[in-house]
Amino acid sequence: MIEAGTAGSLPRPRIAMGLAAALVCILLDQASKWWILEVVMQPPRVIEVTSFFNLVLAWNRGVSFSLFYSHHDAMPWVLSALALGIVAYLLNWLRRAERAWTALALGLVIGGALGNVIDRVRFQAVVDFLDVHAAGWHWPAFNVADAGICVGVAMLVLDGLFVRPEKS
Known part of the structure; x- marks a missing residue:
């Protein structure tokens, strides 16, 4: 029998932390998109918040920075499948995450x-x-x-660059 905390046990608190971070991210993302679509952008416009920050409404039919932008009907499904x-x-x-930092980053x-897959399924684009x-x-x-x-990616990069693995 394997005892909790030994090499063969699952780090369940880390899994729960990562999944909680994922859930919070999804909820904040979808709530903010609802607010933008249903309240703020009626009608769509540019709202200057500060001298360096605006609220706008843009439909991204690609991935980050509109890479692979396409109006092809299958593209939202292809990008969603890739994301999944x-x-x-x-x-x-x-x-398998052993550290809370890693679990949080992955979450x-x-x-x-x-959050973006939900948009692609609902709208065929990301809000x-x-x-x-500047x-x-x-x-x-x-x-x-x-x-x-x-x-999350920045945290993983920092983790990979600066955290030394424990010696067995």
Whole structure:
């Protein structure tokens, strides 16, 4: 019999943390998109919030930064299937995560990916509305799911660069 905390046991608290982060990311993403679509962008317009930040309404039919942008009817399903495949891989990684930092990072990426899949299924495009700009240059519009993905990936990169594995 394997005791809790030994090498063969699942780090269940890490899984729960990652799944909770994913759920929070999905809920914040979908709530913010509902608010933008149903309340703020009636009618659609550009709302200047600060000198470097606007609220806009953009429909992204591609992936990050509109890569693979296409009006082809199958593209939302292809991109959703690809995202779900990546989520399956990340869930397996989460199952093996030993550190809370890693579980949190994976949860953010999983939640962000699923938030955007929900949009592709509902609207055949992803709702983007956050517009950051400076000196006439605009970062591509993004959403809470995209922010979750970016923060999660940055955390994983930092983890890989600066956290030393424990020696057995």
